[in-house]
Amino acid sequence: MKTNMKSLVAAVSLSVGGVYGWGATGHQAVGYVAMQFLSPKALSFVQTSLGSTYSQSLGPAATWADEVKSSAAYAWSSELHWVDAEDNPPTSCSVSESRDCANGKCILTAIANYTTRVVDTGLSATQRQEALKFLDHFIGDIGQPLHVEAIKTGGNDISVKCSGSTSNLHSVWDSGLINKLISANYSNSVTTWANTLATRIKTGQYASLAASWISCSSTTAAATRRSMEEDVSGLLRPRAITPLKCPLIWAQDSNKLDCSFVFSYTTGTDLCTSSYYTNAVPIIETQIAKQGFRLAAWLNVLFDGATNLP
Template identity: 65%
Template sequence: MTASLTTGILPLFLLLGSHVAQVSAWGSVGHQAVGYVAMPFLAPNALSFVRSTLGSQYSQSLGPAAPWADTIRSDDSYDWASNLHFVDAEDSPPSSCSVVQSRDCADGRCILTAIANYTSRVVDTSLSATQTQEALKFLDHFIGDIHQPLHVEAEALGGNEIDVTCSGTSTNLHSVRYTRIIAKLVDDDYGNSVTTWANSLADRIQSGDFADDASSWIECSSTTDPARRKRSVKDDVVGFLHPRAITPLECPLEWAQDANKLDCSFVFTYDQFDDLCTSSYYDDAVPLIEMQIAKAGYRLAAWLNVLFDGDTEL
């Protein structure tokens, strides 16, 4: 690594983790969708920051920038980032699911600590333009990753070691869940256009079937406050940047726990003889995937809005 990349990076991130071979969470299309969903919900200062930071290289948009953190996996100089895409939940799906930060990220090298790290870096005015852009791209990507159930799961390397069939082709569960199903969905239902898909999800958040629940997506239960107290994205970010409240961050942990619950309720409940892309598994997976992509995009916007506009503005 160059000196510019090491500044502010947690030292333990230099070590490789158990999921190095893991493929990308949502694939390029899914990650782009998360970024594109976030864009119409950005408040003025956050939008200005995104546009100026990403520039023409990424069409001034979180969508094209979102897959970047996966594209660098083949670059040896970024080996230190390999295990920041996930948290290895040592649970036992489908019978028992849980994410416990002290157990699953005890060495401080996981997506939970990565989101905290890049939250602080993206507003660090001492960083260069290149470092700031990198911080935004990592945050863009990791908030997408944490909503993928198999990126908050240790079982069979997040499903990479489980052989399954998709449309007659042998592959693994991880690839099916969030690359192949998404590719089929976008091709079949959205004219093979990620922007059409993302716009549809944003519309559903604004006035469709997601609208009634969207406000709850940017709240999170606190493990330290009384049970009746709902912690918001604003509480989480402001408390983190001005440490008088809670460390580590509460909301990303809850997002990871919610995604992990899907490993028990659905992800690992398939029939091993089914083709997962032509059976009822596909039909049941689609609404769950669309919900997770919508949540990730909305929460990404809220996160950036608090950082640059002082409130979620949603």
């Protein structure tokens, strides 16, 4: 029987072995990638809003939403970090906002809410900064396959091994695989990793793919086709929190990985020292690059009126 992530909210603090999308390193990498693709007005807002506290960068600010969610003041935000896809991986994968976010409290509606707030000049600078930090984090979260999955509490209740230690599948995807990756390949430097991913987007192996990452179109249903500009303008024009196509497409994109790879391990295998790790690395790097690029495009549309990206 499935156990969804909402059950964790009423349990122990989520900060203790709980639900973290990518962990600090992954989230920071998303933010640092995004910084390299911001248009002038978006960049100016980010730098001014975040200020010296966050080195004027989405990188350091990306972990704030995880840091505060276990506090009493922000306990309400815990359930906004995911959407519980009630599907059946690896047999079938799908995300439906009406089915999986029926109470209106999930990462899909959170992105819509903070999109309107970050550009609302009637709010204080502090409130708009908070909205920016939530967007920074949630657009990263939605790229983590187990943040768009309900089964076994998004993998938190699946015991696995990573580098000889007992862990859970969610934690391995949050940080276990990433920590090994940046130690082995990037001298434990998140900025080195982010710069490498950004270079791949600009001139490397991701260059021919990047445009498709921000097209917000479904490969299975023409009715879901909508540009990022249309998504944002449609949301802001009535100043109402309405369903957005882009975050839903991103969630569905990540959710497909639950069927194609995430649950494909052999029980008892060490996921961080086997072929599972080798095969997971290109998936993780692509997801981090995607979400950084998408975050930049989203902010560019908000502040400059267009994605201004290839």
